[in-house]
Structures are given as C-alpha cells and as structure tokens.
Amino acid sequence: MAKELLMGNQAIALGALKAGVNVVCGYPGTPSTEVLEALAARNPGGIHVEWSTNEKVALEVGAGAAFSGARALVTMKQVGLNVAADPLMSLPYVGVSGGLVLLVADDPAPMSSQTEQDTRQFAQFAKIPVLDPATPEEACAMISEAFELSERYRTPVIVRPSTRICHGSAVFETDIPYQPHQVGGFERSPHWIVLPRRAFEGHKEIIERLPIIEQEFCDHPLNAIEYVDLPGLAKASKITSKQPLASASSGQPIPRRLGIVASGISYAYLKDALSMLIDETKSGGKHGIGTFAAIEELRILRIATPFPFPDQRATEFMADLDEILVFEELEPVVERELLRVCGRNHLSAAIKGKLTKDTTVAGENTVNSLLQQLSVFLGMEDSAQKLPATISPESTAPELPTRPPMFCAGCPHRGSFSATKRALKGRPAVFSGDIGCYTLANAQPLDMIDTCICMGGGFTVPQGMAWAQPDVLHLGFVGDSTFFASGLTGVVNAVYNRANLVLVVLDNSTTAMTGAQPHAGTGERMSGTDGYSATAKADMERDAQNALRIPDVLHALGIEHVDIVDPLDFDASVEAIKKAVAVVDAGNGVSAVIFRSPCIAVCPPKPIPWVDPEACTLCRVCVNTLGCPAISIAPQAKTIQIDAGLCYGCDLCVQICPFNAIHKAGDSK
Amino acid sequence: MINVVIAGVGGQGTVLASKLIAYAAMERGDFVRTAETIGMAQRGGSVLGHVRFLTTSELGQGKELLSPLVPKAQADLLIGFEPGEAVRALDFLRPGGVVVVATGAVAPVTATLAKKSYDGQAELAYLQSQATSKRIGELVMVDGQNICETCGSPRVLNVALLGAAASSGALGFSADQFDKAIEAQIKERFIALNKQALRLGAAAFTLKI
Secondary structure, eight states, X not given: OOEXXXXXXXXXXXXXXXXXXXXEEXXXXXXXXXXXXXXXXTOOSSOEEEEOSXXXXXXXXXXXXXXXXXXXXXXXXXXXXXXXXXXXXXXXXXXXXXXXXXEEEBOXXXXXXXXXXXXXXXXXXXXXXXXXOSSHHHHHHHHHHHHHHHHHHTOOEEEOOXXXXXXXXXXXXXXXXXXXXXXXXXXXXXXXXXOHHHHHHHHHHHHHHHHHHHHHHHTOTTSOEEEOOOTTSOOOOOOOSOOOOOOSTTSSOOOEEEEEXXXXXXXXXXXXXXXXXXXXXXXXXXXXXXXXOSEEEEEEEEESOOBSOOHHHHHHHHTTOSEEEEXXXXXXXXXXXXXXHHHHHTOOOEEESTTTTSSOOSSOOOHHHHHHHHHHHTTOOOGGGTSGGGOOOOTTSOOOOOXXXXXXXXXXXXXXXHHHHHHTTTOOEEEEOOSSGGGGGGSTTTOOOOBOOSTTHHHHHHHHHHHHOTTSEEEEEEEHHHIIIIIHHHHHHHHHTTOOOEEEEEEOSSBTTTTOBOOTTTOOOSBOTTXXXXXXXXXXXHHHHHOOOHHHHHHHTTOOOEEEEOTTSXXXXXXXXXHHHHHXXXXXXXXXXXXXXXXXXGSOOOOOOEEOTTTXXXXXXXXXXXXXXXXEEOTTSSSEEEOTTTOOOOOHHHHHOTTSOEEOTTOOO | OEEEEEEEETXXXXXXXXXXXXXXXXXXXXXXXXXXXXXXXXXXXXEEEEEEEEOHHHHHTTOOOOOOSOOTTOEEEEEESSHHHHHHTGGGXXXXXXXXXXXXXXXXXXXXXXXXXXXXXXXXXXHHHHHHTTSEEEEEEEOHHHHHHHHTOTTOHHHHHHHHHHHTTTTSSOTTHHHHHHHHHSOHHHHHHHHHHHHHHHHHHHTOO
C-alpha cells in the first residue's frame, strides 16, 4: 500500500474518491480550497470537477447533479455558505436522488475569514444533518458516510471540518480504487418543484425524518461515552444508579460526578490535555497544581453529529452527573443542546461552557486553554501559573516588532494602490474594498481600504456612500475572481441607478488569496468536458480562448470609460486614475479602471534592482510610499537595502525614487 | 513523541520545511501530524508550523496522538527562520530543548516605517542568555545568508535549517533522512541545490561555537 502525508483537505478528497463521487464543484475559500484541488489532481477520469463562479452557483450545480442521481460534493468555506444560503434552505424541502454532500470549512480565530460563524448553527437553521470530525482521518471517513446518509434520507448533508483539520496533515493509505457511483438519471416528479403547496409537504417530511436520523446518530460509534480512569480514584466503572453522596459534615468537599463533552477538534485537545493532567497527578503534583479533588467519577461524551442532536445518548450520559464542562469552538451549539436536553428530561446537571464563561468564548481552543479550564473543573489548583505549559514569556525578552500580514514583495496591488493614492493626493476620497489580498492595502503605509464587509461589497457599498455623501469621491476595489463571483450585479446596479463612482478591477489573473485558482476570466478549467485532467495542451488553448474578458464585460454592462493599465507602470497608473476620476467629476456616471498584472504566484520573478549607495539619501520615499517588505534600512548605513530573497523585480521602487538611486538590474547609473 | 515548532515569516518556506520533517519521519515509519498557517496570515505575517511524531516503538506501546498542535513548553525543537520569530515562539520550547535559528533578520515593514532599525542582534543575544541559563538546552545559530550565497539561491534557507536541526540530534534522525523527502517534495531542477544546502546546514551545526 502506498502511504502519503496528506493535508486534511486532501484526505477529504480521498474520501470523496472512495465514495465514487461523480461531480465536484466549489468556490475557493480558506480553509476549504485544497479539497477541490486535490480531487482535480487525483481525478482518474470521469469526475467533473469545476471551480464554479461562486458558492451559490456551485451548490445549484451540485444539486442538479444530485437530482439526476449523481453523487455530488460541493466545497466552500463558512462564509461561502452565506452566499449559497438561498438554494441551501430549499434543498431539504425538495430533497435529492443521488447523494449531495456539502464540505463547509469553519475558521475559528479567523486566520483568513471575516466572521467566526458556526456552520453547525447553519445546519440547524436549514435542518440539514451535519458531521463534525476531530481529525483528518475522521474527515476522510465521514465523506462516504455523508453520501450514504444523504441517499438514505434524501437530504443534503454537511461535513464541517475546521482549519486545524483542513490544514493539519497525517499519513494515509492512498491506493484507493475509484468506482464511480452509478448515476440513476433524472426522474420527473412534483417534489422537484418547490411551489408553496409542496413546501408545506416538504416541511412535514423534514420534521418526520429528522427524529429517525437522530435515532441513527444516537448509536453512532463516534458519539461515544468514555469512562476515565483517574489516578487516586476508585477504578472507574459505569455507574447505573446514583450512589449516596459522602457527607459534607466531615469538612471534606462532596465528591462530584463530572462529565466533559467535546465537539470537533476540541476532542483531540481534550485527550492531550487530560493525559497531561493525569501524568501530573501520577507524578505527585510536581508542578504544584495538586491532584484531582472531590471527584467520584469522570466521563467524556464526544459529539460528532451536532445536528440532529443525539438526545437519547446525551440523556444517558448526563443522567446522574453533577457538573458538565463543554469544549467546542465558535458558538455554544452543543452546550445549548445539552441545556435543552436537561430541561426536557428534568436533569439537574450544571452545564458549564461558553455561556457561563468557563471555557474560551471566542477564538480558537488550544491544549493550553483546555489545561487551564480542566484543572479548575477537576478541582486542581488553577494551572495558569503552575504548569510549565502555561509559563508566560520572560519579561527580559526584547520587545518584538509586530508583523501583520501585507502585500508580498512584487505584488501588483502595491502599484495599483500607491498610484491611486498619488493620483488623488490631498483630495477627500473613500476607498471601498472587498474580499481578497487587496484588503491588505489597509496596512501602513498605504492605509487605503476604508470598508470591507463581503464578496461584491467593494462595488456596492461605495454606491450607498456616494448617495449619502455626493461631495466626496468614491472608489470601489474588486479583484478579478471576486468580479465574476459577486461583482457583476453591483456593476449592473451602478449603471442602472446612475451612481457616480470609479470602479477599479484589480486583475491579477488568478484567485490569489486562496493560493492561485483559475476562474472565468482566466478560462482554465479543473477538468475537461470529457472528464480529463485539464492539462492537454489543445484543451488549455481552447480554455484560454474562452476566457471572459473583463473590459468587454464592463462595456457590455454599459460602462463607457474603461481603461486598462499595468499597475507596475507607476506614471501610467496615476494617469489612468486621474482620467477615470475626471469622468465621474464631469457627472458622467460610472467609470472603470482595470489594473492588470499577474500575481507573483503565477509569474516568474524578474531580475532585481540595485541601490546606488552614493545617490541614496535615505529620504524614505520608497519606504513610505510602497511599504515593500523587501526594502529595509541597511544597518550602520545611510541607505536603503533590497532583500534579494524577497524582491520579485517589480521595479516600482526604481520608478518612484526621487534621487534616481535605485536602478533596474543591468542598468548603469 | 517528538514535538517541533517552526517559526518564521510568511514566504520564507516554513510550510515546506514542516512537510519535509513530516515526510522524513513518515519514511522512517513514524506516525506524524502537522499543522500549518495557510491563508491571509501567510502574507508576510508571523507564521507557525507544528510537527509531531510518534516513533514505531511508541506506536507499539499503544500511544495516541490526536492533536496536531504542539502545546506550549512541549517542543523538543524550535526552528526559528529569523531571530525575532524564534524569540516570539520561545514559550513553545520545553525547558532544555533545542533551538536552531537563522541569524539573518527579516525587518518587518512596521519597523522600517517606524524608523526603527531591526537587525535581530538583541534577539540573538537574548537567545544566548537563555542558553546560558539552560532554559535553552542547545542553541544552534546558522548563518543562512552565507549558505544561500554559497548555493547561489536565496530560497534554500529552510532546508539549510533542517540540516542543522537534524545534526543537533533533536529529530532523532540524521540529515541523510531528508534526502528522500527532498527528492519527493521538491522540483527536480532544485533537488541538487537543496541537498547542498542541507549538507551545509548540517555542517553549520558541527562547526558551531
């Protein structure tokens, strides 16, 4: 058997291959992107894999495939599910024929997202079953399970990994024979048409099937109850009837029966943290946090199916417990369900978690946060200052510079924004941004993105601002992939309602932030019409010819002034912005500038410029205009220096140096 | 179990470094988990990579490894791709663990803009003081710039640091164990270059002090 180190997302792709998936569609979004890329790379032929225009389109394409009896996997990040919410809400009503699985990746302590929303809640809202893996291995296995569930109950099913599962790697056997699922074909039936009458029937069907799925989940092997063997306590065993509690009159605390519930990756952290605390106790409390105190019993419930919630399993778990601590990331989904189950069954267990601030309320859980919260729960001394795991850095450490994310050296967006800033020097203007690398123009020294809320908002938010504040200039910035995903309707709205603003398309020929995926504007596809892996030269050439051209699209949508300029040509870029602004100033409605230059991820580096130490006066114009990570101040010198390891040869610094001190590679003074 | 934390700046090749360690350990039959920083934070920001592996004998004893993240104060080895990031991640190191650090500083734009010169010297001095007090068991400082110049590529720092890390013994395998990983994970035309950097990094450990 071949063994490979696979990232969680690649393992999920493997799971889809095992399930015989027929159609795969999605829109790139960290941390979900690599699932679809891995399926395209491992396509044995016969699987249709596509980057769809956006998540709504992807889900509808996937639904269509499932209506026709195919197994369809639709991938997206959590905020992508917001875009797909319209079809999502209707799909459980009409149902599916072939399996329809949504892989929706959550991003706690957002590493690359605009919200900390919880897909488990979306699943509850849409009444769609959701599976919650704790490891990449489980995520892989859950794909087949989700397809079977989907077909058994004619419902879409969500699998929800989080960042640490998507981007965590483990070792997998990869010799998986691909057996395509047999596509049954579309059969006409009134239930495919979600008319109001049908919606009422559909709602009843959902309400009838959810308790049946819940029953199945109650016996799910991953929703397991474990009895923890704690040192110093009597051998743990399943206690069926409540024992009389020890008397408090002796002054000893009454031993408690405790439970811990964990969901998703928090279960993995729990296992780590608990074993560290058990080791600590076995060592006689060498770090001074004492030992487990006043515990009669400790048991763990893992919840791998947050919706529909396995009520009966939870009831069995909680029946004779005094206190329960819940570990989960994002929203207190499991915690609320446990409270509901307690209320319904008149159970007296005290539920502690996010709602009681006994666990981390926002951001990511870690083994360290669990250690601290567990030690308190288990009656030990607060480990926060005691365990070596939680020692804070020494105060003698030098103060470190902050290092926020920023444009890469050589990024064409640096040219687009610095030229726009130069063109509008001294003029009040608002810069509305969008989702993509270019949000980073917000960082110093560009300091330029003033708003950013969602995909497509870069073209629409400034329209509202312009109606509210017409005496200020408004510019909206949208990237090329975002332009096709969510920008088009905003352009139509601006033209139709005669908004006065400059639309800027930052065309770097790829979906950059998520790691360079193709889109309608590049033409390149993830698999060909006949299910090939899209590498055949003839097909790639045909794809390039089919690429949608952004200037043509803007013209067709009714914008007359459309300028295309290379953002690495600083002076030309300044002029292009000035001309577009003049159109708006003249009251001629919307104008557009397309800054077109490829992302450094999809083009080779160019020779790097050199600094003439005699000419450089350390005036800092390059530093303060561009904020390029490759430019720094040379130690013990009175000049700037260019880092050869980072510089990509964009030559913007050459163009803006007022002392002609930076020269193109090969140029003499 | 061996726990490794890799600290650097997005774009320095930290993701490939943790992949190579994981691959080399896997080749040996170990059970491996890793966690990476991928996405927006990767763009020039501070990035952390976690690699954890259980040896075959530990697996035989029924040991489990579920979490991909190295808890604080549990790393046997910290690889710092530049001095400030090594200091920032130092609380991951177990008392007496090994630190391999590249001496070349990557000045953040925030420092350059604030007219602060940042050359990493204060951070290296701090690491040395921690080695003196035995908080750091072994400190290996690698002149990555010199190795990159010798190899003629600025992009082999990651592999050079792996060479030094392997030589320190903290990984439980030698630098040679990385050869197969490099062959499997790196484009063919860069393989020889990276193997050279690996050897130079390994030698940098031997020559230390």
